[in-house]
Amino acid sequence: MQTLPFSADTPWLAPLAGYSDLPFRILCRENGAACCTTEMVSAKGLFYKSPGTWPLLQTVAGDAPLIVQLFGSEACYLKYAVVELRKKGFEYFDLNIGCSVPKVMRQGAGAGMLRDPENILVCAKAMLDEAGLGKVGFKLRTGIDSGHSVIPDLPLRLQELGAGWITLHPRFANQSFRGEADWSLLKSLAEKLSIPLVGSGDLLTAALGVRCIQETGVATVMYARGALAKPSIFLDHKRLVRGEPVYEMTSGELKALLLRHLRLAREWTRGKNPEKRIRGLLAAHVHSLPNAKNLRADLCRDDAEAIETILDRWIP
Numbered sequence: 001m002q003t004l005p006f007s008a009d010t011p012w013l014a015p016l017a018g019y020s021d022l023p024f025r026i027l028c029r030e031n032g033a034a035c036c037t038t039e040m041v042s043a044k045g046l047f048y049k050s051p052g053t054w055p056l057l058q059t060v061a062g063d064a065p066l067i068v069q070l071f072g073s074e075a076c077y078l079k080y081a082v083v084e085l086r087k088k089g090f091e092y093f094d095l096n097i098g099c100s101v102p103k104v105m106r107q108g109a110g111a112g113m114l115r116d117p118e119n120i121l122v123c124a125k126a127m128l129d130e131a132g133l134g135k136v137g138f139k140l141r142t143g144i145d146s147g148h149s150v151i152p153d154l155p156l157r158l159q160e161l162g163a164g165w166i167t168l169h170p171r172f173a174n175q176s177f178r179g180e181a182d183w184s185l186l187k188s189l190a191e192k193l194s195i196p197l198v199g200s201g202d203l204l205t206a207a208l209g210v211r212c213i214q215e216t217g218v219a220t221v222m223y224a225r226g227a228l229a230k231p232s233i234f235l236d237h238k239r240l241v242r243g244e245p246v247y248e249m250t251s252g253e254l255k256a257l258l259l260r261h262l263r264l265a266r267e268w269t270r271g272k273n274p275e276k277r278i279r280g281l282l283a284a285h286v287h288s289l290p291n292a293k294n295l296r297a298d299l300c301r302d303d304a305e306a307i308e309t310i311l312d313r314w315i316p
């Protein structure tokens with residue numbers, strides 16, 4: 001049993017649908033991530049044994065501490081999911097109350113849950129009853145829109161129910177990723193909560209992550225788009241916390257990282273066509289290279305050549 005790390009030098013990997021699979025989590029852990037979250041997993045999908053659901057839960061012994069992120073809006077399914085997952089050995093859970101993708105919100109799940117805070121509390125209680133106090137976190141946005149902020153009331157009520165931690169991406173659902181994340185809300189909420197607050201939102205570099213902790217007092221931060229662009233962002237974060245400068249990888253080191261991700265994907269990606277899936281993931285990591293545009297275009301072409309051939313062409 002491992003406890004979750006909540007300190008300035010323990011940066012987390014955020015839940016990233018389509019990205020935070022086992023190979024990417026292993027890569028991020030090798031590059032300093034102290035805690036990882038799965039892609040979001042449908043509680044209903046687990047109940048109805050939807051074929052795409054269990055593969056999202058693939059893990060190995062070194063993939064710890066790990067938080068399973070669930071989405072759904074009905075307490076009965078969330079409860080069932082926690083019971084089944086605990087039988088398989090999963091210990092920590094998170095409820096997605098922040099996904100603003102219309103397909104998810106239309107089901108009343110993700111940020112759609114923010115329309116009915118009372119139901120969030122019912123779902124939270126169902127999950128906590130099964131998982132145990134402190135074993136469930138809740139990842140929120142600020143509210144549905146600027147007329148309906150749930151901060152600080154909802155997190156305070158979740159804390160009262162026994163939540164282990166709160167994560168806040170301080171944007172409204174109707175903003176999606178537009179505008180700026182309002183870090184001042186992280187600060188005011190961190191002051192009010194006695195459980196750890198994890199910061200999310202516009203943490204595109206390690207310097208921003210460390211600044212967010214210093215300016216707001218959150219316990220730690222989770223990297224999302226920043227980790228996709230640079231999986232070694234976690235090592236940068238730890239260096240900055242120690243007062244050392246960020247390390248800029250040489251193109252050779254970046255190539256080694258891309259090949260490592262490729263090898264992990266070939267080893268661990270289940271389901272259809274791991275080669276096709278990894279191309280998009282690798283393309284996300286190469287922005288710092290002078291030839292990034294050409295490299296991306298070659299990786300994403302349908303009749304793509306072997307990935308190694310493409311990497312050799314653009315990263316000699």
Ligand SMILES: Cc1cc2nc3c(=O)[nH]c(=O)nc-3n(C[C@H](O)[C@H](O)[C@H](O)COP(=O)(O)O)c2cc1C
Nearest residue numbers: 014015016017040096139169200201202203224225
């Ligand atoms: C591609 C992508 C997939 C995401 N998937 C999820 C998800 O499954 N669950 C979730 O709670 N948030 C998800 N998020 C939101 C992130 O976890 C994070 O809160 C958000 O990107 C803000 O952080 P950033 O601005 O530093 O990227 C996703 C974001 C991106 C870009």
